[in-house]
Amino acid sequence: MAVQSPPAPTQAPPAAGPPAPGAAPGRWTDRVAAALRQTPGQLRGVLVVLAVLILGAGVTGMTSILAKSAVIEETTSQSGRLSVAALQLYQALSQADATAASSYLTAGTPSEEMNETYRTALRDATVALATAAGEVKTAEDVELVAQLNARLPVYTGLVETARTFNRLGEPVGATYQEQASTLMRQEMLPSAHTLQENALAQLTESRDGAAAFPWAAAALVIAALGTLVWAQLWLTRKTNRTFNLGLVGATVLLVVFAGWLAMASLASAGHTNRSHEEGSGPLELLAQAEIAAQQARAEESLLLIARGEDDDAATRYAEHIEELTADGGLFDQLDAAFADDAGLGAKVDAARDAATAWSNGHGEVVKLAQEGNYTEAVALAVGDDEASLQTSFNGLNAALTEATETSADRFVDATLDAQRTLSGAAAGLAALSLAALICAAVGIQVRVAEYYA
């Protein structure tokens, strides 16, 4: 590699003085225009253009990477936290309602397990509400959270009144329980659902942002590289020397910069998509399945609580089961999502089997109730027996919960991978662009200096 040596004088005669001599003192544009007619001025001009491009590429590259990490941070925190909280809220409320309705059927003396499940569901719901309240950012979401907050104590009040009347042996307890479920079904669950959809929409928006390629930074890097190459060719023509070490160094650094930027962006987009496809997508499906199961369970209990007076409960039960088991229903979608994962696939199969056992048993419960064997119907529905629907329902729930845990781990892993890819990239890109800038400046300044040597 040729090293700097005094330049052969070129066609442009060296300028006599530092301020471009040919220029009449006047407007600065005139002075710049005059300077650019001289080689040192031209060299400085090239340096300015290079500096703008390299710094631009560095700054946009760094900010886009920082933005990506922020988004990934957000998917695991902010709107990520909101969507998780909204989902947990929805699940917990469905579970509270299903448990309250089932335990009403046990004639005033719910099992300790049922009491515990109900209390846990209420705790989860209130914690999720508090979390959501801290994360919401739109007026609509604030209102939804406030509505849910206002209704939850009304709901629990109705449930406790129902329990008390039930203990006293007064049938009006059943009406209170139905009213509680109506409040839950018609006002609270829809609010929780809307909150969850809003959070997911915000999440998808930022996810698209994270997956986007940093085109601005890429364009600037290419422009900077192009200018560098052109500048070297131009210098070679002017100075008859092939290489300018500074500019070559800057070129190499910028090539590394471009490679790192592309790699980090593509990899993080891949990770983000993976976390969506393998993590949050199936997580949403699993949560939906769990919610549908809980709601079907609540309707099944209401059917028995209403003692045959509530045909709508039967319809709603059938709708929720349909949602789960129909062709293209939630189980089918889960099977598709876990097609290449035997472990998760097996759990979905277990859930499907439990759901089938449950819905077969449900037919038996309805038949018993219609025939007047109410006590047997209740025992089959909420008893502790191996063959009871409580057992199949618990099995379904357990399978879905296990699948949810595995899926949640994958989501976190993918997000961590994405963050690892990006970690250091922002600082590295900033350092590379600064180094490239210094190299270019040194390389050009050496040439400029030769004119004044």
Next chain:
Amino acid sequence: MNRTGRTAAAFAAAACLALAACSGPASMEPPSIDVPTPLPDGINFSPDASPADTDVSCDPLSSYSPGAVTAEQARALLENPEQISIGISQSTNLMGYRDPETNDLAGFDIDIAEAMVQAVMGDATKVRWVPMNSAEREQALADGRVDMVVRTMSINCERWENVEFSTEYYHAGQRLLVAKDSGITGLAEMTADQQVCTGASSTSVGNIAAVNPEVQPVTVPDFNDCLVLLQQGTVDGVAIDDTILAGMAVQDPTLQVVGDAFSEEHYGIAFQKGDTDLARFVNGALADMIADGRWQASYDAWLAGPLATGPAALTTQYRD
């Protein structure tokens, strides 16, 4: 520091304080949301009222005279001669309901039905209870799902087209249930800003309007919701058949049934169309039950307390 400098510093400090006061969490208006009032599904605050139709197309209270039909002849008409199927309610407190503690059927209707089972089958256990809601009653008989229905079913000419009725076994009427401390003693004195709850049939709304056109009627699909609404203070009174009101009053010591009945409902046992011999036999059994005091004993056990009156007189009429 000179004077100007000091003023500037003071300004800067003030500006900082002001900024600090303004900053902080994003200032979002607190949301305004409605006070949550739990209301039942399908509640109607402005129901249609139509006057009760005076049934003159037939003489609804006239049933078949007992004559000389034997229990055997009656049993021959059953879907299964070894087991009689009876349609009942399991959700109407004091009439036909499940005791929440034992899950067993109990109530005035059940007493009547059990007496009929004993009479027809000679064995109180040869029975299959079929719970049903009021809309299912006629269809269940037409389909042969049940042999008879004892479920607060009013006798009227329209129903006579599809089923056979026994003689009247209970004379019911719409009355008013209010809080004891409300001071209301009858429907007529309720005011325009008071609300009275009833079932979703337009006739019961019409009956209320005929007595008191001022009071605001509210209807719910399931009349059990009326009691909850009264307990929650959403309505001031409940105006339904006294049998239903008794079942509500007995659950809440702060409520009472007041005023006279302002409509007439005659409950009868319904049979499949054409099962006249079963109707005849049951009419005989009913007459025995009324004559030997079992009917009165059942009334006293279930309804006398909450209604705080004696029973309205029964009409026992035969068409042949």
